[in-house]
Amino acid sequence: MILKFIKGFSLLLFALLILVPSLIVVFGASKTDAEVYNAPLSLPERWNLDNYRTLFESSNVGQSFLNSVIVTLASVFFTLLLASLCSFAISRMITVTGKVLFALFTIGLAIPGQVNIVPIFILFNDLGLTNKLSGLVLINVVTTLPISVFILTAFFRELPKEMFEVSAIDGASPLRIYRSIALPLSRPALGATAIFLFVITWNELLFPLLLITDPAKRTLPLSLISFRGEYFSSYSMIFTAVMVASIPMVAMYLFMQRSFIAGLTAGAVKG
Amino acid sequence: MSARTGSAPTISGSGLAPRRKRKRDAGIYYAMGLPAALIFAIFYFGPFILNLRYSLVKWDGITDSEFVGLGNFIKLVSDDDLFYKVLGNNLRFTFLVVIFQTLLSLVFAIFLVKNTKTNIALRTLYFFPTILSSVSVGIIWLFLYDPNFGAINLFFNKFGLESLALNWLGSEGSALNAIAFTQVWFHTGQMMVIYIAGLQQIPQELYEAAEVDGASKWQQFRFVTWPMAIPTTIVVMAYTTIQSFRAFDLIFTMTQGGPNNASSIFAVLIYQTVFSELRIGYAAAQSIFFVLVLVFVTVLQRRFLNTRYEK
Numbered sequence: 301m302i303l304k305f306i307k308g309f310s311l312l313l314f315a316l317l318i319l320v321p322s323l324i325v326v327f328g329a330s331k332t333d334a335e336v337y338n339a340p341l342s343l344p345e346r347w348n349l350d351n352y353r354t355l356f357e358s359s360n361v362g363q364s365f366l367n368s369v370i371v372t373l374a375s376v377f378f379t380l381l382l383a384s385l386c387s388f389a390i391s392r393m394i395t396v397t398g399k400v401l402f403a404l405f406t407i408g409l410a411i412p413g414q415v416n417i418v419p420i421f422i423l424f425n426d427l428g429l430t431n432k433l434s435g436l437v438l439i440n441v442v443t444t445l446p447i448s449v450f451i452l453t454a455f456f457r458e459l460p461k462e463m464f465e466v467s468a469i470d471g472a473s474p475l476r477i478y479r480s481i482a483l484p485l486s487r488p489a490l491g492a493t494a495i496f497l498f499v500i501t502w503n504e505l506l507f508p509l510l511l512i513t514d515p516a517k518r519t520l521p522l523s524l525i526s527f528r529g530e531y532f533s534s535y536s537m538i539f540t541a542v543m544v545a546s547i548p549m550v551a552m553y554l555f556m557q558r559s560f561i562a563g564l565t566a567g568a569v570k571g
Numbered sequence: 572m573s574a575r576t577g578s579a580p581t582i583s584g585s586g587l588a589p590r591r592k593r594k595r596d597a598g599i600y601y602a603m604g605l606p607a608a609l610i611f612a613i614f615y616f617g618p619f620i621l622n623l624r625y626s627l628v629k630w631d632g633i634t635d636s637e638f639v640g641l642g643n644f645i646k647l648v649s650d651d652d653l654f655y656k657v658l659g660n661n662l663r664f665t666f667l668v669v670i671f672q673t674l675l676s677l678v679f680a681i682f683l684v685k686n687t688k689t690n691i692a693l694r695t696l697y698f699f700p701t702i703l704s705s706v707s708v709g710i711i712w713l714f715l716y717d718p719n720f721g722a723i724n725l726f727f728n729k730f731g732l733e734s735l736a737l738n739w740l741g742s743e744g745s746a747l748n749a750i751a752f753t754q755v756w757f758h759t760g761q762m763m764v765i766y767i768a769g770l771q772q773i774p775q776e777l778y779e780a781a782e783v784d785g786a787s788k789w790q791q792f793r794f795v796t797w798p799m800a801i802p803t804t805i806v807v808m809a810y811t812t813i814q815s816f817r818a819f820d821l822i823f824t825m826t827q828g829g830p831n832n833a834s835s836i837f838a839v840l841i842y843q844t845v846f847s848e849l850r851i852g853y854a855a856a857q858s859i860f861f862v863l864v865l866v867f868v869t870v871l872q873r874r875f876l877n878t879r880y881e882k
Contacts, residue, residue, distance in 0.1 A: 389600040397601070414817060415859075418841065418854045420614070503703070510842075525706055542711065561698055564698075565768065
């Protein structure tokens with residue numbers, strides 16, 4: 301009885317702890333500042349998009365949104381391409397090379413790229429890759445390769461070997477086996493990895509902060525940070541910006557909860 | 572299909588053509604692995620080695636660098652109170668987050684392990700913060716923690732608990748704890764889902780047998796659930812540890828390490844050493860220490876949990 305009460309109470313409490321702050325933001329984006337401060341929890345007097353309009357007119361959030369879309373799509377695409385090719389090769393190599401290659405990526409998992417911020421900043425400066433979206437794509441690919449190779453190699457290793465061997469005997473080249481057997485079969489694993497990559501790339505702050513100073517090249521998280529600096533006291537505007545930055549991921553989450561949860565836990569478990 | 576397997580014997584019988592094909596195939600496999608390996612070598616291990624080199628010099632990034640040998644490391648270890656403060660912060664932050672996040676996610680996983688409609692809905696809700704960005708989460712909690720109009724203090728004041736209405740992020744005593752709380756809020760749902768996957772693997776018969784033997788709920792947890800959940804616990808704790816070391820985004824958004832560096836962790840310190848103080852060599856030395864601490868904590872944790880596991 302007491303146990304049941306504790307269980308119900310703690311479940312409800314944590315649910316409220318997530319719901320209430322989320323609703324404050326959703327409501328706040330349709331409120332004036334006075335409303336936000338006086339009654340953060342109440343429904344807005346009138347649902348409207350005024351704040352969104354002001355936001356897009358008075359700041360370059362629109363540009364940042366576009367930059368984020370470009371950087372995320374390109375990063376996820378190239379990471380998946382390179383990682384799936386490499387993982388397939390690793391899983392098919394019987395030699396030491398495959399093992400060594402895999403071990404190198406594992407080091408990258410244990411020691412996050414953050415420890416390299418000093419040399420990466422200097423290196424990218426020297427190579428002229430700062431203030432460029434392509435520079436961000438490159439560093440995103442580098443930091444997400446280890447986890448992707450890890451997940452995909454584990455998946456390829458579980459596929460029955462005979463399937464590949466039969467086609468190899470038939471004279472199919474490795475590239476053909478990769479394209480017409482391995483890739484189609486690994487759609488679920490690729491999907492899970494893609495979602496994981498989408499979320500972390502879309503939300504990444506550190507490297508944009510390091511490499512981008514030009515306001516026109518900002519991604520959304522970076523834009524959000526500087527926006528907060530400017531609109532320090534206007535939480536209605538800040539919440540509107542938070543909404544704009546979160547809506548794509550939230551919408552995807554609502555439609556594909558299962559794949560999202562699978563993807564984001566695969567990233568953790570395999571990592 | 573049968574025609575294909577039928578051709579197999581001729582392969583092992585004749586020699587040259589398939590062997591040449593195998594050699595060619597091996598070449599192609601190397602070529603497939605190469606782009607990823609090359610990019611990773613150049614932009615991950617390359618900077619890593621550069622870091623070692625920078626750690627031996629004194630350099631502001633503008634004028635010529637000056638070779639100082641192990642000077643940066645000596646100064647770091649023997650004469651830098653800030654460094655020790657940040658080391659302590661980082662360890663405390665990691666410890667708090669790992670303990671509370673693991674505990675909470677295990678408890679919620681046990682509560683929500685059955686696949687009922689309500690449970691699935693609650694899981695979806697608990698998991699939700701994971702998909703948000705650290706910046707968004709940081710901003711939301713900046714508002715909640717605000718001493719003047721934040722929801723948390725409004726709540727305490729309303730219920731006559733004024734003594735609890737603190738300046739959460741503004742005072743040295745509470746800033747790091749407040750951020751740790753936010754981090755737990757942020758990722759408990761993610762770890763809970765991992766636990767649920769692990770708990771659902773436990774054979775139901777074990778619980779039935781325990782019930783027949785008259786085991787109480789607590790005994791069932793103690794002698795069935797917990798031993799069976801240790802492998803998952805290892806995964807959860809290892810992941811949470813790395814995640815907490817990576818909390819740069821959240822801390823940078825909420826306090827930038829302040830007040831008076833009370834909530835600074837390694838990544839924030841390194842960032843500030845480079846960009847506010849322009850001490851590149853010194854920041855490189857800090858990064859190398861960061862790696863050592865991370866490796867040390869990870870190894871220690873594995874050993875601790877593995878010995879528990881073997882018992």
